[in-house]
Amino acid sequence: MRNAKYLNLRKSVVFLLILALLLGALSELSILLDRNVNPLFNYAARDLLDEPKNSIDVLVIGTSDVYSAVSPLLLWKDYGYAGFAWGEPAQRIFETHEYLKKIYRCQTPKVVFLEIGNLYRDKSDAQNLDSMTKAYIADVFPIVTYHRTLANFSLANLQAKPGSVTKGYLIRGGTVRVDSDPDTYMEPDSGTASINYFSQQELTACIDLCRAHGSKVVLVSIPSFTDWNMEKHNTVTALAQQEQVSYLDLNVELRGKINWDTDTADGGKHLNYKGAQKVTAYLGQYLYANGPLPDHRQDSAYDVWNADYQAYAKKLVSFS
Amino acid sequence: MQYNSWLYVVVFLSCTVLLYYACPLRQRWMILLAASTAFYVLASRQLILVLILSAAVIYWAALEIDRGESRYQQQKGLLSKEERKRLKENLAIHNRRVVAAACMASFGILFFLKYFNFMGSNLNLLFAGLRLPLTIPALHLMMPLGISFYTLSAISYLVDVSRGACPAQRNFAKLLLFLIFFPVITEGPISRYGQLGGQVAQGHRFDFRAFCFGIQLILWGLFKSVVLADRLAAVVGNIFTKHSDYSGSVVLVAVLLYTLQIYMDFSGGIDIARGSAELFGITLAQNFARPFFATSVNDFWRRWHISLGAWLRDYIFYPISLSHPFQLLSKKSRAHLNSYYAATIPALIALFAVWLGNGIWHGAAWKYICYGLYYYIIMAAGMLFEPLSVRLLALLHLRRESRGWHLWQMLRTFCFVNLGMLIFRADSLRTAWTMFLSMFTPYHGKSLLQVLSSQGLNSNQLEIVVWGAALVLMVSIFQERGVGIRTWVAARAIPIRWSIYIAVILAIIIVGAYGPGFGVVDFIYAQF
Numbered sequence: 098m099r100n101a102k103y104l105n106l107r108k109s110v111v112f113l114l115i116l117a118l119l120l121g122a123l124s125e126l127s128i129l130l131d132r133n134v135n136p137l138f139n140y141a142a143r144d145l146l147d148e149p150k151n152s153i154d155v156l157v158i159g160t161s162d163v164y165s166a167v168s169p170l171l172l173w174k175d176y177g178y179a180g181f182a183w184g185e186p187a188q189r190i191f192e193t194h195e196y197l198k199k200i201y202r203c204q205t206p207k208v209v210f211l212e213i214g215n216l217y218r219d220k221s222d223a224q225n226l227d228s229m230t231k232a233y234i235a236d237v238f239p240i241v242t243y244h245r246t247l248a249n250f251s252l253a254n255l256q257a258k259p260g261s262v263t264k265g266y267l268i269r270g271g272t273v274r275v276d277s278d279p280d281t282y283m284e285p286d287s288g289t290a291s292i293n294y295f296s297q298q299e300l301t302a303c304i305d306l307c308r309a310h311g312s313k314v315v316l317v318s319i320p321s322f323t324d325w326n327m328e329k330h331n332t333v334t335a336l337a338q339q340e341q342v343s344y345l346d347l348n349v350e351l352r353g354k355i356n357w358d359t360d361t362a363d364g365g366k367h368l369n370y371k372g373a374q375k376v377t378a379y380l381g382q383y384l385y386a387n388g389p390l391p392d393h394r395q396d397s398a399y400d401v402w403n404a405d406y407q408a409y410a411k412k413l414v415s416f417s
Numbered sequence: 418m419q420y421n422s423w424l425y426v427v428v429f430l431s432c433t434v435l436l437y438y439a440c441p442l443r444q445r446w447m448i449l450l451a452a453s454t455a456f457y458v459l460a461s462r463q464l465i466l467v468l469i470l471s472a473a474v475i476y477w478a479a480l481e482i483d484r485g486e487s488r489y490q491q492q493k494g495l496l497s498k499e500e501r502k503r504l505k506e507n508l509a510i511h512n513r514r515v516v517a518a519a520c521m522a523s524f525g526i527l528f529f530l531k532y533f534n535f536m537g538s539n540l541n542l543l544f545a546g547l548r549l550p551l552t553i554p555a556l557h558l559m560m561p562l563g564i565s566f567y568t569l570s571a572i573s574y575l576v577d578v579s580r581g582a583c584p585a586q587r588n589f590a591k592l593l594l595f596l597i598f599f600p601v602i603t604e605g606p607i608s609r610y611g612q613l614g615g616q617v618a619q620g621h622r623f624d625f626r627a628f629c630f631g632i633q634l635i636l637w638g639l640f641k642s643v644v645l646a647d648r649l650a651a652v653v654g655n656i657f658t659k660h661s662d663y664s665g666s667v668v669l670v671a672v673l674l675y676t677l678q679i680y681m682d683f684s685g686g687i688d689i690a691r692g693s694a695e696l697f698g699i700t701l702a703q704n705f706a707r708p709f710f711a712t713s714v715n716d717f718w719r720r721w722h723i724s725l726g727a728w729l730r731d732y733i734f735y736p737i738s739l740s741h742p743f744q745l746l747s748k749k750s751r752a753h754l755n756s757y758y759a760a761t762i763p764a765l766i767a768l769f770a771v772w773l774g775n776g777i778w779h780g781a782a783w784k785y786i787c788y789g790l791y792y793y794i795i796m797a798a799g800m801l802f803e804p805l806s807v808r809l810l811a812l813l814h815l816r817r818e819s820r821g822w823h824l825w826q827m828l829r830t831f832c833f834v835n836l837g838m839l840i841f842r843a844d845s846l847r848t849a850w851t852m853f854l855s856m857f858t859p860y861h862g863k864s865l866l867q868v869l870s871s872q873g874l875n876s877n878q879l880e881i882v883v884w885g886a887a888l889v890l891m892v893s894i895f896q897e898r899g900v901g902i903r904t905w906v907a908a909r910a911i912p913i914r915w916s917i918y919i920a921v922i923l924a925i926i927i928v929g930a931y932g933p934g935f936g937v938v939d940f941i942y943a944q945f
Contacts, residue, residue: 105625112915223459227424234423240926247927
């Protein structure tokens with residue numbers, strides 16, 4: 098009886114080990130295969146980890162709004178700032194926290210823009226705790242995040258060149274104009290939109306982590322006709338004051354400058370290249386005005402950035 | 418908390434299992450109660466008080482019945498035959514009153530929270546039609562998790578106690594655990610106290626084989642739910658929402674896909690629930706038995722949501738059929754009709770209440786009531802025309818036992834079921850009717866595959882659905898032939914057995930419809 102118990106326990110442990118090994122190997126493969134898959138899933142965000150150690154000064158991290166609206170190579174062209182956009186679709190704040198931990202192992206950005214659209218993704222406690230669990234699992238087995246690269250397996254992806262020439266930005270050339278009444282965008286409202294307790298705690302943890310590494314934290318909302326409003330703005334403004342961090346609501350700052358007929362890729366949810374130019378230009382001016390960041394354009398260690406910019410400019414031509 | 422979420426599978430269930438077996442045998446039920454309470458509070462917060470109120474009413478009523486019975490047992494030896502009879506009759510009347518009061522309270526809560534606004538809006542229409550200056554305001558009512566399920570379980574417990582079919586539970590916490598047990602609270606199966614009450618209240622020793630069987634069932638349920646049902650949710654939702662843009666084959670395929678979705682979703686959820694319970698050594702009732710092999714709608718409902726059908730049979734059909742007025746009706750029928758119709762006509766009247774109840778249980782909307790009555794009409798027509806059908810088959814020299822006839826019956830039932838699903842899924846009865854008619858109008862837009870692709874089911878996704886559904890069909894065929902798949906897998910050598918487990922786990926993780934591009938999909942039956 099006792100022997101049978103130990104035998105079962107041993108078998109279970111061996112089974113779990115085999116499963117863990119397989120999941121580990123498949124996780125690596127899923128990351129390797131991420132090149133060239135549907136760009137909307139933008140797994141190229143992880144290319145940040147391939148950048149030379151401590152070479153990134155500006156990090157923008159968050160949801161698909163980040164990779165749609167922030168083009169680090171425009172910052173490079175105009176100011177010589179080395180930036181990276183780590184955006185992933187529907188990224189949760191718990192994932193942001195895990196990614197930040199990973200990023201700080203190889204980079205120490207001087208400024209971190211935390212895109213806070215993800216604070217409103219999960220509403221209930223159960224949803225938040227589920228996202229938290231998934232983020233922890235994904236940290237050990239990234240396959241749970243990148244599983245779609247395996248589902249759409251293609252050997253060609255294995256041969257793709259690692260390293261993002263766009264530094265995480267996804268060029269979205271198309272335009273699908275907003276269908277709704279433009280006056281409904283950011284209508285004045287003094288109300289608030291509550292943030293779940295767990296999400297808020299995790300945001301605090303992210304801010305603390307960035308501060309502990311000496312990074313300046315700026316909360317940012319990317320313009321989105323469909324996903325942002327004044328209630329959210331009011332809540333995040335209060336939250337930023339409470340956390341003593343700056344908050345840039347580009348929905349407010351760029352109101353009137355973003356043209357919802359021409360600057361959105363999908364009817365107001367995400368920005369296209371025209372919108373991204375405006376957002377990136379604003380962030381560049383903000384960075385320039387708020388503290389000296391090194392201009393690396395003449396730095397030989399950053400020669401590859403000039404090459405990347407050329408490749409990026411070529412891509413832009415093909416889009417136009 | 419969704420049964421197919423990371424939180425449930427990796428954290429909640431694992432921790433509960435560890436705590437359960439770490440606890441002394443006699444206290445293990447307390448772990449289940451604590452876990453079930455946490456599960457409930459996470460989903461419904463303070464609405465747990467509604468459940469506790471229902472449980473308290475039922476608890477009191479069952480004890481009241483039990484006390485009366487005890488008094489009778491104590492006194493009956495001291496009484497004459499006549500006095501005993503009178504006391505028994507008084508006790509029966511008292512019990513009926515107690516059951517009626519408790520049922521009214523429990524159903525009252527359910528009806529108020531679930532049906533108040535529906536009834537209010539219909540009454541408002543009536544008032545407007547009669548030009549009465551009355552308006553019933555719509556209330557913002559929150560539904561406690563699983564109210565439709567635990568109310569039926571609670572009523573069945575009380576009625577069973579009054580019938581002497583099971584003893585009253587004297588420990589309120591144990592009764593509460595029976596009602597709130599986390600694997601069944603979201604979407605059933607609707608449990609009977611005699612089957613589940615004792616099991617949850619006693620501690621179970623760890624049984625490796627039963628534990629592995631439980632995990633098998635959970636994996637199978639996750640496969641059906643995450644790989645298939647959740648993948649279909651978007652395309653079905655999109656086509657049903659924009660149904661006026663489509664017709665012909667597109668609408669037909671959308672209905673078929675919805676039938677597949679709801680089956681995978683509901684049966685997958687039940688598999689996870691049953692598997693979860695098996696991890697604690699608890700066996701839940703079956704809720705599905707390969708429903709698409711049914712040869713009639715009657716047979717379908719013996720295989721689909723079995724626990725609901727059984728509840729309606731035991732607590733609506735039988736009480737009506739065996740009631741005094743019905744006995745009189747049967748007697749009169751026998752005097753005026755032939756033996757077949759003498760038995761059928763009273764049954765049809767009782768069945769009307771069953772199917773009306775089935776429809777109302779599903780939701781507060783006319784479409785659900787019509788959904789129930791739709792099945793009633795088909796079933797009633799089948800019963801009424803049965804003698805004619807027998808004669809017609811004999812005339813055509815068709816054998817009912819032949820394989821061809823069996824296949825025809827399955828196909829016919831499948832068509833009826835799909836039409837029922839159209840009523841069930843459409844926004845309203847009008848929409849269901851419009852969609853039904855549009856099936857007969859050819860669609861001249863993009864090809865079917867292009868439409869499916871544009872609505873969220875591209876060729877890769879479709880391939881996964883086809884292969885996944887084929888696998889489920891294959892397993893169902895084996896089960897229908899009496900092969901126990903879980904026993905078969907458990908009997909394989911380790912390399913084969915483990916390969917099967919790993920293949921299913923990897924299939925769920927790799928081709929599961931979760932993450933970017935897929936929204937969060939709630940279990941369909943969790944909303945009832």
